[in-house]
Amino acid sequence: MALGIKIKVNGEEHELLVEPRDTLAEVLRERLQLKGLKNSCDVGVCGACTVILNGDPASSCLVLAADADGTEITTVEGLSEDRRLSPLQVAFVEKGAVQCGYCTPGMLMMALALLQERPNPTVDEVRSYMSGNLCRCTGYKKIWEAILSAPSTAPKTREQIFPAGAKEEGIKRADRTGLFTIKQD
Amino acid sequence: MAKFSVVGAPLPRPDSLGKVSGETEFLSDIELAGMLHGKILRSPFPHARILKIDTSKAARLKGVKAIITAQDTPKIKFSFIDYLADKYALNDDKVRYIGDEVAAVAAVDLPTAEEAIDLIDVEYEELPAVYDPEEAMAEGAVKVHDKERNISWQMQRRFGDPERGFVESDYIFEDKYVTSRQCHCCMEPRGCIAYYDRTGALTLWVNSQTPHTLRQEAAKILDIPASKVRVINPPIGGGFGARIVVDMKNPIAAIISRKTGRPVKIVNTRKEEFEVSKTRYAYSVYVKTGVKKDGTILARQLRTIVDNGAYNDKAPATLSFSGSMFTMLYRVPNILYNAYVVYTNKQPGTGFRGFGNPQVTFAAETQLDEIAKKLAIDPVEIRLKNCVRQGDISITGAHFSKCGLTDCIERATEASGWRTKKGKMGPNRGIGAAVMIHTGGGNRFYGYNSSSAFIKVSEDAVITLVTPAVDTGQGAETVVAQIAAEELGVRLADIRVIARDTELTPYDLGAWGSRTTWVSGNAVLNAARAMKEQIFGVVAEALEASPKDLTARDGRIFVAGSPDKYLGFEDAVHYAYKKRGMPLSASGTFHDEPASSSKDWDTQTPNFASACQVAEVEVDPETGKVRVLNLTAAHDAGRTINPLLAEGQIEGGFAQGIGYALTEGLIIENGRTLNPSFIDYKIPGFPEVPDSKTILLETDNPGGPYGAIGIGEPALVPTAAAIANAIYDSVGVRIKSLPMTSEKIYAAMKGRSL
Numbered sequence: 001m002a003l004g005i006k007i008k009v010n011g012e013e014h015e016l017l018v019e020p021r022d023t024l025a026e027v028l029r030e031r032l033q034l035k036g037l038k039n040s041c042d043v044g045v046c047g048a049c050t051v052i053l054n055g056d057p058a059s060s061c062l063v064l065a066a067d068a069d070g071t072e073i074t075t076v077e078g079l080s081e082d083r084r085l086s087p088l089q090v091a092f093v094e095k096g097a098v099q100c101g102y103c104t105p106g107m108l109m110m111a112l113a114l115l116q117e118r119p120n121p122t123v124d125e126v127r128s129y130m131s132g133n134l135c136r137c138t139g140y141k142k143i144w145e146a147i148l149s150a151p152s153t154a155p156k157t158r159e160q161i162f163p164a165g166a167k168e169e170g171i172k173r174a175d176r177t178g179l180f181t182i183k184q185d
Numbered sequence: 186m187a188k189f190s191v192v193g194a195p196l197p198r199p200d201s202l203g204k205v206s207g208e209t210e211f212l213s214d215i216e217l218a219g220m221l222h223g224k225i226l227r228s229p230f231p232h233a234r235i236l237k238i239d240t241s242k243a244a245r246l247k248g249v250k251a252i253i254t255a256q257d258t259p260k261i262k263f264s265f266i267d268y269l270a271d272k273y274a275l276n277d278d279k280v281r282y283i284g285d286e287v288a289a290v291a292a293v294d295l296p297t298a299e300e301a302i303d304l305i306d307v308e309y310e311e312l313p314a315v316y317d318p319e320e321a322m323a324e325g326a327v328k329v330h331d332k333e334r335n336i337s338w339q340m341q342r343r344f345g346d347p348e349r350g351f352v353e354s355d356y357i358f359e360d361k362y363v364t365s366r367q368c369h370c371c372m373e374p375r376g377c378i379a380y381y382d383r384t385g386a387l388t389l390w391v392n393s394q395t396p397h398t399l400r401q402e403a404a405k406i407l408d409i410p411a412s413k414v415r416v417i418n419p420p421i422g423g424g425f426g427a428r429i430v431v432d433m434k435n436p437i438a439a440i441i442s443r444k445t446g447r448p449v450k451i452v453n454t455r456k457e458e459f460e461v462s463k464t465r466y467a468y469s470v471y472v473k474t475g476v477k478k479d480g481t482i483l484a485r486q487l488r489t490i491v492d493n494g495a496y497n498d499k500a501p502a503t504l505s506f507s508g509s510m511f512t513m514l515y516r517v518p519n520i521l522y523n524a525y526v527v528y529t530n531k532q533p534g535t536g537f538r539g540f541g542n543p544q545v546t547f548a549a550e551t552q553l554d555e556i557a558k559k560l561a562i563d564p565v566e567i568r569l570k571n572c573v574r575q576g577d578i579s580i581t582g583a584h585f586s587k588c589g590l591t592d593c594i595e596r597a598t599e600a601s602g603w604r605t606k607k608g609k610m611g612p613n614r615g616i617g618a619a620v621m622i623h624t625g626g627g628n629r630f631y632g633y634n635s636s637s638a639f640i641k642v643s644e645d646a647v648i649t650l651v652t653p654a655v656d657t658g659q660g661a662e663t664v665v666a667q668i669a670a671e672e673l674g675v676r677l678a679d680i681r682v683i684a685r686d687t688e689l690t691p692y693d694l695g696a697w698g699s700r701t702t703w704v705s706g707n708a709v710l711n712a713a714r715a716m717k718e719q720i721f722g723v724v725a726e727a728l729e730a731s732p733k734d735l736t737a738r739d740g741r742i743f744v745a746g747s748p749d750k751y752l753g754f755e756d757a758v759h760y761a762y763k764k765r766g767m768p769l770s771a772s773g774t775f776h777d778e779p780a781s782s783s784k785d786w787d788t789q790t791p792n793f794a795s796a797c798q799v800a801e802v803e804v805d806p807e808t809g810k811v812r813v814l815n816l817t818a819a820h821d822a823g824r825t826i827n828p829l830l831a832e833g834q835i836e837g838g839f840a841q842g843i844g845y846a847l848t849e850g851l852i853i854e855n856g857r858t859l860n861p862s863f864i865d866y867k868i869p870g871f872p873e874v875p876d877s878k879t880i881l882l883e884t885d886n887p888g889g890p891y892g893a894i895g896i897g898e899p900a901l902v903p904t905a906a907a908i909a910n911a912i913y914d915s916v917g918v919r920i921k922s923l924p925m926t927s928e929k930i931y932a933a934m935k936g937r938s939l
Contacts (some may be wrong), residue, residue: 021296028369035214036207038422040372040453045863046373056923076207089205093197093896096829099837100658101204102372108205134863136370136423139836140874142829158202181398 005069008025009034010078018065025049025060025113026069034104036076039136047133050106057113073131078103079112088112088146088151093161097146099135099137107133111147119151190738191671195829196420198663200420200656207467212392212419213375215453217908220378221250221291221362221477222436224298226305227461228280228287231530231856232314232327235277235307238288242517243304248297251444252305258440259408264497265430269337271330272496274436275407280309281329281495282531283856286433291449291733306916308391314530314856318492319469329495329528337493338501338526342786343506343866344580350484350519354475357530358556361471363550363922365850366464366492367841368870369537370641373422376452376461379438383446385813387439387692391432393694394424394655396687402431407439424657425841426536427462427695430498431908451486459861463535465850466503469820470548480560480567484519487511489546493526499540500526507541509786511549513793514622515571520580538838542902543845547923550619550906554913563607564910565598568620573793582787589821590885592618592797595879601799601817608914609778613806617910618799619903625794625886625894627700629783634700634791635776636708637691640669640716642769646758648673649681650712653693654705656684657898660830661701665709667826668890672713673720674737675754699895702826703791704775706890712773719769723761724752791887794899796820798842800807802906804916811847811912816877816904821893823886831896831914835879838900840869848873850924 002017009032018027028034028051037060040048046061051060081085085093088090088111098104107130114121114129121129126144135143187193203209240252249441255277258626262270274332288305292298321335329335336560340622378390387409393399396416404411410908421428438449453462472613473486489507504524510518517862538545557564576589598618600606606616629636639651650669656662666680673679693705722730724742726751728735736745739788752760761767780875801815816839848867852859860866885892905923915917 028215035210038211038372039213040374041863043455043862043864047371076205080206082716083204084200092205093201096195096197097831098198099660099833100199100372100421100423101201101209102211102658104204104529121684123876129453130871132870133869134372134870136372136425136841136868137611138833139838139877140838140871141831141836144871161197162199163676181448 003066007068008072012073020066022065024065024068027065029098034075034077038102038105039100045132047110048106050109050133051143052109052113057110064070069145072129076108079108084155084157086155087182088115088150090156090161091146091150091153095142095149097138097142097148105145107135114147116149118138123148189671192826193501193679194827196667196677196827199659200662206426209680210430211373211421211422211686211789212378215378215390215419217448220448220450221445222288222291222295222298223288223291223433223441223449224302225437225451226288226302227285228285228308228642230280230309231283231307232309232312233280234312234503235280235287235306235333236310238277239287239306239424242306242899243290243301245612246301246304248293249290249301250293250447251291251441252288252301253440253444256442257499258436261406261408263402263406265499266501269497271429274433275816284532285495286437289437289441291445295474316529316531316853317456317855318490318527318529321529322490322525329530332528335528336525337389337497337528340508340524341424342512342522343520344512345519347486347519348482351938355478356559357473357475358552358554359473360921361469362551363484364468364544365923366467366534367537367845367849368459368464368851368866369425369427371423371425371427373431373457374427374453374455375434377435377438377584378448378450380448380840381439383691386413386415389439390417390419391435392421392428392430392658393418394697396655397653397692398478399431399435400687403435403439404704406436408432417490418655418685424540424696426697429536429695433450455860455863457723459866460852461532463498463533464498464545465532465537466541468544470545474552474553474556476556476560477535477559480569480570481561482515482517488523489524489545490495491524491526492531492534493528494530494531494564495657496533497537498533499846500534503536503541505630506628508543509581509789510542510622511545512581513583514576516573520582523602531853538841538898539902540698541622542900542907546902547905547909548620551670551909554617554910555919559639565618566592567602569594572620573622585793588795589882589884590668591621591817592621592882593795593797593821596882597797597799597817597819598665600655600878600880603799606801610801611916614801614916615913615915616799616801616910617907617912617914619906619910620797620798621795621902623699623899623902624790624792625699625795625896626703626791627698629780629789629791630677630775631694632692632781634704634780635774636693636704637772637774638708638712639772640712640770642758644717644756644758644762647681648675648679650709651683651689652705652709653690654684654701655696657696658707659834661696661705663768664702664826665705665832668706668709669713671715671891672710675740699794699897699899702893703889704777707775708773708894710773710890711775712771713811715771715773716769719771720757723765723767724757727752727760771921792894793889794821794894794896796899796903798907799903800905800911802908802911802915804930806916806934807921809934811925811927813843813873813875813908813910813928817928819880819882820875820896820899821884822881822896823889824883824892825881826891828881831881832879834896835900836877839877839904840874842901842904843873843908845923846908846925848870848924848926
């Protein structure tokens with residue numbers, strides 16, 4: 001028996017028909033194609049499916065889609081604006097906090113919730129708050145370093161994070177064929 | 186000016202952009218038109234005969250598109266090592282562990298497939314089972330296969346005269362250690378998508394660490410030529426050895442796809458990841474060590490019994506590697522090594538980061554601390570006295586032309602404050618150290634440790650690197666790109682990497698054995714050198730210089746010593762294409778010739794990595810719970826290509842090492858896994874992994890790309906031993922089985938054993 005729900009995801013309204021057993025994670029991933037959040041443990045203990053729901057972090061695999069009716073949800077896809085990565089995302093990239101990346105969307109959403117609640121946390125506060133997000137690759141250190149550095153990081157575009165290769169303006173000798181223009185250096 | 190401009194820099198990984206934006210497409214994110222979802226029916230019994238399989242009810246369920254059993258398969262027995270083949274894709278005769286595959290279903294969606302599985306009726310005749318490998322070796326034990334004493338494989342190596350060595354020893358120590366079945370716990374479960382197209386070509390999307398090998402393995406099981414198989418590996422959510430041998434999901438999905446003409450996706454649930462998937466091999470290790478009273482180790486004997494599980498996989502290679510590392514770490518002239526791979530009715534084992542070395546290192550490095558205590562010799566001194574050094578030729582014949590172990594020991598003990606802290610950390614606190622050697626360039630026992638790479642430069646100067654290097658998350662694609670960028674004198678972001686498709690990439694054995702930087706890195710370096718030669722030829726003409734006078738750096742090619750006489754990389758490319766009409770493409774290979782003739786431990790590994798780790802712990806006297814306060818590691822990396830990535834490997838290894846030491850291990854009773862979820866199988870989280878210090882020593886190995894060697898596995902090899910030694914320093918108890926849980930420590934503190 002299908003149920004109609006209305007959810008606002010990353011600022012966009014959606015009206016969907018869902019089954020009673022559908023989880024929010026399934027609906028976001030399969031119906032709205034927001035595949036950043038991952039299903040890793042099936043039982044809501046690893047944090048890989050974390051989204052922000054009505055301002056609080058939630059394990060979307062434990063939320064029934066039907067129960068999410070009328071809510072506002074932010075997923076990792078909603079963090080970047082206009083092709084600029086948010087400070088938290090930039091910090092993760094620049095601090096080496098991403099290895100395989102499977103836990104990363106959940107980590108980012110949980111970290112976002114943390115920084116919204118506590119804008120300048122201590123290391124111990126970060127490690128305690130993030131304890132519900134598991135990672136098997138990084139050993140966590142670069143993740144907490146990234147979270148601690150996020151408040152003082154600016155949003156950046158891809159080009160700002162990875163400046164393009166040197167575009168050389170001129171050649172330092174006359175080209176006999178006239179194929180190139182000689183420019184002053 | 187720094188020696189290198191790209192190599193050695195802590196550059197962010199280009200592939201992390203997609204991962205933080207949520208756009209990177211992992212296997213379970215892939216949807217293909219008409220794709221079906223598969224589920225596997227698995228044996229609920231550890232040992233049983235299959236009497237009847239009735240799929241009729243399941244077949245009638247709406248949405249079910251195919252059900253297959255063993256009769257739909259070619260019934261070809263498989264194992265990673267051919268002559269040990271013992272496993273079918275689907276069983277219709279016997280099942281040998283809880284999880285053994287019996288049938289498979291594909292349906293339009295996952296809930297339908299799951300419902301169909303429940304509707305398949307299988308009649309089993311339960312058989313007696315055996316679970317403990319030492320019991321399985323006893324006369325009269327239940328037979329898992331038709332192997333005498335359930336021994337699937339065994340080896341023995343003898344060096345010098347161990348009996349005499351023990352006779353000449355002043356003290357002999359004999360101990361037994363038991364290690365656990367550690368699960369890889371990759372955040373991404375194992376899975377695959379198979380598509381058998383209408384022309385009979387098979388494409389497998391698999392999050393595999395070894396796509397080229399998988400191609401051969403799948404073809405073998407399916408009884409088709411490998412030339413019809415293409416393997417694409419999407420970005421992988423962690424490897425650690427979970428994905429180095431074919432998983433029967435792969436041929437099962439392929440057969441269903443052939444039957445239905447549609448792509449079929451089968452992905453493990455997390456429960457299947459714990460319950461039925463391959464784990465690290467659990468070892469029972471008997472270590473006998475003979476020493477003189479001055480601490481010189483005269484003789485060692487290692488008897489290792491491995492819990493193979495119900496089917497063969499990587500145990501022989503794991504045991505051989507364990508033995509070789511054990512033998513060569515210390516300069517012991519007399520060694521006897523006996524190892525047995527024993528069948529039990531449990532899920533099989535496979536490779537896992539460290540590949541047998543963490544197991545024997547736990548045993549040997551904790552015993553050595555005991556020995557040091559008994560002889561009243563400092564544990565670090567006894568290691569410095571006996572350990573392998575640069576220039577040594579081991580009793581195996583292996584030549585340690587580059588070995589930074591003594592430097593690692595000195596740096597780690599200094600940085601951690603070992604001298605001032607040992608025995609003086611206050612109540613319930615302690616510090617412990619352990620050392621290791623490992624390979625930093627793969628292993629030659631498969632006869633091939635080589636690779637190739639291609640580089641093309643487009644007319645608008647976009648550089649593309651085609652490499653078989655497999656990025657499991659460790660950053661392989663970034664490492665090889667940095668090597669190429671350094672050689673070509675451009676930036677990391679200028680290199681585009683194409684990998685992950687056996688149709689495009691040259692043959693390579695994949696990501697395991699800490700081999701990628703060495704093997705793929707060397708191949709990429711050679712390809713970049715060939716490309717550089719082409720570019721320099723062009724620039725030499727443009728600048729009227731000699732190619733041998735040119736240098737490439739920071740996007741420019743200039744005459745060494747006259748940096749104002751240069752051509753930009755883009756302009757050099759433009760010159761080649763437009764003025765010379767010349768294409769730019771190059772290839773490079775790394776041919777590890779000894780691999781084809783290497784027979785034994787003398788030349789098995791092309792290099793040696795070494796490390797010393799120091800752990801500080803605090804033990805709660807009320808509960809026995811261990812808190813790791815600090816970890817310090819000094820690792821010989823040859824040359825660090827990217828410190829962020831290298832540190833990331835060590836820090837990740839610490840976390841897995843802490844888990845291996847203190848909380849991880851499957852609890853299996855009567856063949857049934859009692860802790861198949863993250864709730865009951867504890868992997869370290871943020872609170873459990875402390876801050877740490879990583880020191881990367883640069884010994885500059887001339888055989889490696891820019892002197893680099895591999896670093897992926899060494900990170901967790903000595904960690905459990907260092908923690909065990911720290912626990913002893915803190916509360917004086919010695920736990921000889923992993924994991925060293927709080928229950929075991931508490932009981933030991935109370936003078937009881939658990």
